Amino acid sequence: MGSRPYRRRLAWSAAALLVAGVAVPATAAASGPDDTSDAPSLSAAHGTKQKAKNVILLIGDGMGDSEITLARDYTVGAAGRLNMDKFPMTGSYTTYSVDKNGKPDYVTDSAASGTGWATGQKTVNGRISKTPGTDKPMTTILELAQRNGLATGSVTTAELTDATPAVLASHATDRSCAGPADMKACPNDTIAKGGPGSIAEQSVNHKVDVLLGGGKARFDQKITEGRYKGLTVTEQAQKLGYQLVTDDKALKNARAGKPVLGLFAPGNVPVEWTGKAAAQGGTEPQRCVTGNPERKAGTPSLDEQTRKALQLLEAKQSGKGKKPGFFLQVEGASIDKRDHAADPCGQIGETAALDRAVKVARAYAAKHPDTLVVTTADHGHTSQIVPLEATPPGLSSTLVTNEGQQLKVNYSTNTPGQAQEHTGTQVRIAAQGPQAHRVLGVTDQTQLFGTIRTALSLR
Numbered sequence: 001m002g003s004r005p006y007r008r009r010l011a012w013s014a015a016a017l018l019v020a021g022v023a024v025p026a027t028a029a030a031s032g033p034d035d036t037s038d039a040p041s042l043s044a045a046h047g048t049k050q051k052a053k054n055v056i057l058l059i060g061d062g063m064g065d066s067e068i069t070l071a072r073d074y075t076v077g078a079a080g081r082l083n084m085d086k087f088p089m090t091g092s093y094t095t096y097s098v099d100k101n102g103k104p105d106y107v108t109d110s111a112a113s114g115t116g117w118a119t120g121q122k123t124v125n126g127r128i129s130k131t132p133g134t135d136k137p138m139t140t141i142l143e144l145a146q147r148n149g150l151a152t153g154s155v156t157t158a159e160l161t162d163a164t165p166a167v168l169a170s171h172a173t174d175r176s177c178a179g180p181a182d183m184k185a186c187p188n189d190t191i192a193k194g195g196p197g198s199i200a201e202q203s204v205n206h207k208v209d210v211l212l213g214g215g216k217a218r219f220d221q222k223i224t225e226g227r228y229k230g231l232t233v234t235e236q237a238q239k240l241g242y243q244l245v246t247d248d249k250a251l252k253n254a255r256a257g258k259p260v261l262g263l264f265a266p267g268n269v270p271v272e273w274t275g276k277a278a279a280q281g282g283t284e285p286q287r288c289v290t291g292n293p294e295r296k297a298g299t300p301s302l303d304e305q306t307r308k309a310l311q312l313l314e315a316k317q318s319g320k321g322k323k324p325g326f327f328l329q330v331e332g333a334s335i336d337k338r339d340h341a342a343d344p345c346g347q348i349g350e351t352a353a354l355d356r357a358v359k360v361a362r363a364y365a366a367k368h369p370d371t372l373v374v375t376t377a378d379h380g381h382t383s384q385i386v387p388l389e390a391t392p393p394g395l396s397s398t399l400v401t402n403e404g405q406q407l408k409v410n411y412s413t414n415t416p417g418q419a420q421e422h423t424g425t426q427v428r429i430a431a432q433g434p435q436a437h438r439v440l441g442v443t444d445q446t447q448l449f450g451t452i453r454t455a456l457s458l459r
């Protein structure tokens with residue numbers, strides 16, 4: 001690396017920090033022992049000793065570079081910029097998982113990649129915050145935040161028991177063990193065997209302050225063993241003090257002081273946009289429909305949920321004897337799910353929905369500069385933008401973008417008729433606020449754990 005571009009980047013980044021209201025120390029601070037950066041002078045300029053009071057982590061499930069580009073091209077135009085494009089620090093991270101012997105598995109799923117950023121350790125695909133070979137629980141960043149007295153929250157457009165929220169507040173041999181009736185793949189996790197129970201039961205037992213998403217049907221399953229036998233998980237949550245909310249009005253009225261469980265759909269929250277799925281040989285040029293009849297009136301959007309979660313967490317942390325600060329995770333889950341289904345409009349609508357949540361997070365950080373905001377993905381996915389004249393195999397669709405141009409998207413990671421697959425590519429990680437410099441360069445998803453832990457000074 002030549003010194004000129006290096007210096008230019010350094011100066012620009014420091015300026016961006018000043019704009020964000022973060023003080024840049026005049027003297028160089030020494031790199032901490034857990035500072036993984038190979039450029040100590042760069043780290044020093046960004047203040048390795050800067051500490052965050054709050055962390056907001058936004059995960060676009062399956063949101064690789066092509067998913068971001070597709071959403072940008074369609075919504076704000078090729079020369080436009082999404083909210084997630086506006087972070088001062090941007091890098092890439094590797095996402096691979098491991099097999100039971102610890103050897104690389106080049107294509108991860110959300111459970112293993114989530115375990116990576118949530119615990120700092122890699123695991124096998126399908127596993128939730130447990131070790132690859134021996135299946136032992138590993139401490140998560142949310143558990144550490146709780147132990148240090150911080151308020152915690154998790155928001156998703158998927159079921160609340162889906163892999164990304166699950167890796168924060170549960171430990172399971174397999175991601176399928178969502179509710180008490182789903183324990184087949186987790187014989188050692190059952191309450192009868194002395195285990196912690198299903199992902200739903202563990203999530204409410206963890207007393208996460210704010211849990212918002214879908215998956216009401218899981219939480220309405222009956223518990224068959226242990227202390228809460230005969231109750232549903234929803235009833236268990238209420239016994240534990242949770243306020244249950246199921247629509248936007250109730251969410252709006254939810255008060256800080258008691259934890260909040262928001263369940264806004266029986267399964268995954270229906271997506272915001274619809275359109276024709278990609279097809280063999282392509283589709284007629286189409287405009288996406290910015291609405292979905294399956295989405296019930298009163299379903300809060302991801303940005304509304306994010307705004308409310310921030311309000312509740314901020315109120316919680318200002319309570320008597322509480323250590324100030326919070327950790328909040330926000331997931332745009334169905335970018336991945338619609339990519340699997342080769343549904344470009346569904347996918348773009350969900351990316352745009354996450355981007356509005358990013359806007360909410362950045363607006364909060366603008367008022368609270370001691371907030372680290374990170375936006376990233378857990379793995380890459382299928383969709384590729386190809387030339388209009390290309391006749392690729394697999395499934396294609398032509399879209400007419402908001403700037404009136406045609407754009408062709410192709411899905412070819414699996415045989416038509418089967419679900420499209422994740423890919424093993426590195427993905428974007430972008431950040432602002434204290435310790436944001438740690439996302440620069442090429443890192444690994446497990447290093448995000450250390451970034452958040454260092455930013456919040458978690459012990």
Ligand SMILES: [Zn+2]
Binds near residue numbers: 062110336337340
């Ligand atoms: Zn997926």
